[in-house]
Amino acid sequence: MPMLDADLDQFRRDTRAWLEANCPAEMRKPMTSDEDNFWGGRNTKFASGAQKVWFERMRDKGWTVPDWPTQYGGGGLDGARTKILREEMAAIGARSPLSSFGIWMLGPALLKYGNEQQKMEHLPKIARGEIRWCQGYSEPNAGSDLASLQTRAVPDGDDFIINGSKIWTSYANYADWIFCLVRTDPAAKKHDGISFILFDMTSPGVTTKPILLISGKSPFCETFFDNVRVPQSHVVGTVNRGWDVAKYLLQHERAMISGMGGRDGGRPLGQVAADSLGADDQGRLDDAMLRGQIASFDIDEAALACAAERAVDLAKAGQLHPAFSSAMKYYGTELNKRRHEILMSAGGIDALEWESERSHDGSRARSWLRTKANSIEGGTSEVMLGIVAKRILDLPGA
Ligand SMILES: Cc1cc2nc3c(=O)[nH]c(=O)nc-3n(C[C@H](O)[C@H](O)[C@H](O)COP(=O)(O)OP(=O)(O)OC[C@H]3O[C@@H](n4cnc5c(N)ncnc54)[C@H](O)[C@@H]3O)c2cc1C
DSSP states (O other): OHHHHHHHHHHHHHHHHHHHHHSOGGGGSOOOSGGGSOOOOTTOOOSSHHHHHHHHHHHHHTTTSTTSOGGGTSOOOOHHHHHHHHHHHHHTTOOOSOOOHIIIIIHHHHHHHOOHHHHHHHHHHHHTTOSOEEEEOOBTTBSTTGGGOOOEEEEETTEEEEEEEEEEEETTTTOSEEEEEEESOTTSOTTTSEEEEEEETTSTTEEEEEEOOTTSOOOEEEEEEEEEEEEGGGEESSTTBHHHHHHHHHHHHHHHHHGGGSOTTOOOHHHHHHHHHOBOTTSSBSOHHHHHHHHHHHHHHHHHHHHHHHHHHHHHTTOOOTTHHHHHHHHHHHHHHHHHHHHHHHHGGGGGOOSOTTTTTTHHHHHHHHHTTTTTTTSOHHHHHHHIIIIISOOTTO
């Protein structure tokens, strides 16, 4: 409808002007390390004045979560306006003002399964970056086979007493609260006796122990629960039906991780490679094999962007297959691994520098190694392919 288009055009102009006036120049540069992310939380610190200004301005407009309802701290934008905001942010390379498992994972699950009290309690704090969340799903013997989890929650009056341990809990040592899967009925079939529960990481009996990654960083932990007392009212959804909440949250987690395949304001690979390898007399990257790899990568990256856009439209129309996020997660993370392989090839031997000012403390090599985990976290590539075979393609024997 022409009237609607005019409204959207006006919204685009207003948004562009607002971003131009409010997004500091420093916040328009590609991120180079995890420190460039602002994660929020009780003990958070801003990496720079510009990061603080940018976060606070976006928070005050509700644009840390533009599409959440305003009563929960969001911007109340519809799908079309949210898309315009994202496009205009991408056009100037604006960084996301807040990185948050609360936004990417817990929020959508609470919006669908939480009761009103839980929504009012937790969503505004997520939107305002006041509470940082971690995800307590995986256990030493429950990764791909997540429903085998053994962490027990036993009723005691109005509370549960929780005992057990989680592993690979990203940022558990920085998180304020955890969304956690616990077994509440050990006699039931394994998917049927699980509950999804929220609790404060400062509760007596919760401890964390960081684990080192191959990249030399330590972004995740073993997490232990020793007689942790949690009110039963902290269960999201129905007791013993936590698997429904868990699966729904995983769809959002996988969609978020698939976004790693996108360039997100970074420079095109061809330009990065040309900086170190130079151009031939026709102005083309001076390495035919790498040129071919980059061209093929660029095409696949464009295909991922189209598929992501289609997924958004299908979701809006209520027609998105629930398992589509698995296809996107598989493709996006394999693509991100390829991107970093190419970046390493383009950088030659210098790209392997590990500790130096010139290499920004080995950021290229460390990022390359970190991508190896992309096709494991949130469900492995093999498991994603299994889900696509079974649930989308309906292949015999899958
Ligand atoms: C960087 C990172 C961050 C993470 N953050 C978190 C977090 O915050 N919270 C959390 O709860 N978990 C987190 N995880 C854990 C992650 O979800 C698990 O590692 C993942 O689900 C795989 O489980 P696993 O490690 O036990 O491997 P396993 O399940 O033991 O798998 C081992 C191998 O067997 C293959 N395999 C297993 N089952 C099948 C099958 N059915 N078909 C085909 N192949 C199969 C796998 O593909 C894999 O190659 C994180 C992991 C990483 C790497």
